[in-house]
Amino acid sequence: MGWPEKTKDLSVFYPTNILVTAPEIIFFWVARMAMSGLEFTGKLPFGQVYIHGTVRDETGRKMSKSYGNVIDPLEIIDEVGADSLRFSLISFASQGQDVFIGRKSFTLGRNFANKIWNASRLIIGRAKEEEVKFEGLPALASLSESQRWILSELETCRRSVDKNLKALRLNEAAAGLYQFFWHTYCDWYLEMVKIDWQEKKDRNSLTCAIFILERFLRLLHPFMPFITEEIWSRLKEEGLVQDEAKSLSLSAWPQAISSHYRPKLNLELNLLQEAITAIMDLKREFGIPAGQPIKALLRIPKAKTPFFDAGRDYLMRLAGLSDFQVISTHQRQKMEASRLLSTVEVFLPLTGLFDTGREKQKLEKELAGLEGELAKIAVRLADSQFRNKAPQEVVDREKTRQEQLLEKQKRVKEQMSFLE
Secondary structure, three states, X not given: XXXXXXXXXXXXXXXXXXXXXXXXXXXXXXXXXXXXXXXXXXXXXEEEEXXXXXXXXOOOOEOOOOOOOOOOHHHHHHHHOHHHHHHHHHHHOOOOOOEEOOHHHHHHHHHHHHHHHHHHHHHHHXXXXXXXXXXXXXXXXXXXXXXXXXXXXXXXXXXXXXXXXXXOOHHHHHHHHHHHHHHHHHHHHHHHHHHXXXXXXXXXXHHHHHHHHHHHHHHHOOOOHHHHHHHHHHHHHOOOOOOOOOOHHXXXXXXXXXXXXXXXXXXXXXXXHHHHHHHHHHHHHOOOOOOOOEEEEEEOOHHHHHHHHHOHHHHHHHHOEEEEEEEOOOOOOOOEEEEXXXXXXXXXXXXXXXXXXXXXXXXXXXXXXXXXXXHHHHHHHHOHHHHHHOOHHHHHHHHHHHHHHHHHHHHHHHHXXXXX
16 A cells, blocks of 8 residues: 555545454554554544454353364355355344354354245246236336335335444344345235235236345345345346346445335234234134134224225235124124234134034143143242242243243133133
């Protein structure tokens, strides 16, 4: 750089923006860099210092060659891939907190990479099959509520990622991308796309799915550069990307689309999802197969009724219903399971769907076991010697276990009341 001459390189590369370092060398190296920079240039060498945590093994010991507990990253890359390694480490690395990892820790990134790959193959395959090319999003007014909802969820995710990256909360940015893609996009929207296609041959649903995937890949690229580049290239080859860039790494970072951001719509469709989830949970609790069609009653505020009517196909197909009825008031009947949500109450008539005597015996046996375990914990917590001599973490663990068992006991009693 021609030091100590004031060269062009020096003006370009000094000062830098961020120094990434471990806490143990702040005094020995970072402070001296700052003092030397001020002494010789009058400028600090960096604007921010990001202090990452110490990497430890699963037992809490610092990873060290002398301890023999180091995980070779090249071995992990051979096993699960570089992207899986990167994403897993970023996900665990909270700001200022130590990182505890073992060889199994990297399954998080591996499973996420598999999910992205499989979902992308599904989208690309369907687009080829239907000869769909991406020529831009249709006008918002022509989109269904589910399509406007997923666009709003993506914009919400993009805002969160931007905010967390600026604050250097890298793990929170990664968690937001994971939650959006796995749960919002795959678990919900792609299932809605299947229904839209089967029921109405709605090409807009597939167009939105392509648009969302492409923008998501750009958001994820800094975290998982290899798989995102590969999928983006395939999208481009199939005419599913409108971008002159030759590589995803050269593509522009997604900018805000304020017209897509609709928090109220997010809440409304999330309410529909809550109802579907509640029905599936009740089915599972009473041993009713997920695919067995049953009837449902939904007590919904009048203002929300049109929204549930518009989402009728989703509710029927995703919850496995033969029919559902919207009601304003209802008193739970015998053999009728119910679940109260934030503003919706779900009722499932269960008469004739399972052996009530057998179910009651099973619940009575489960309740007796819970009460026996709760009695043991109560005796332990009432013992002053245990409270005074046991480590606080052991006492807290017993209290937590007691709370969990009480909650489970409450649910079992509720189920038993359905049978009376």
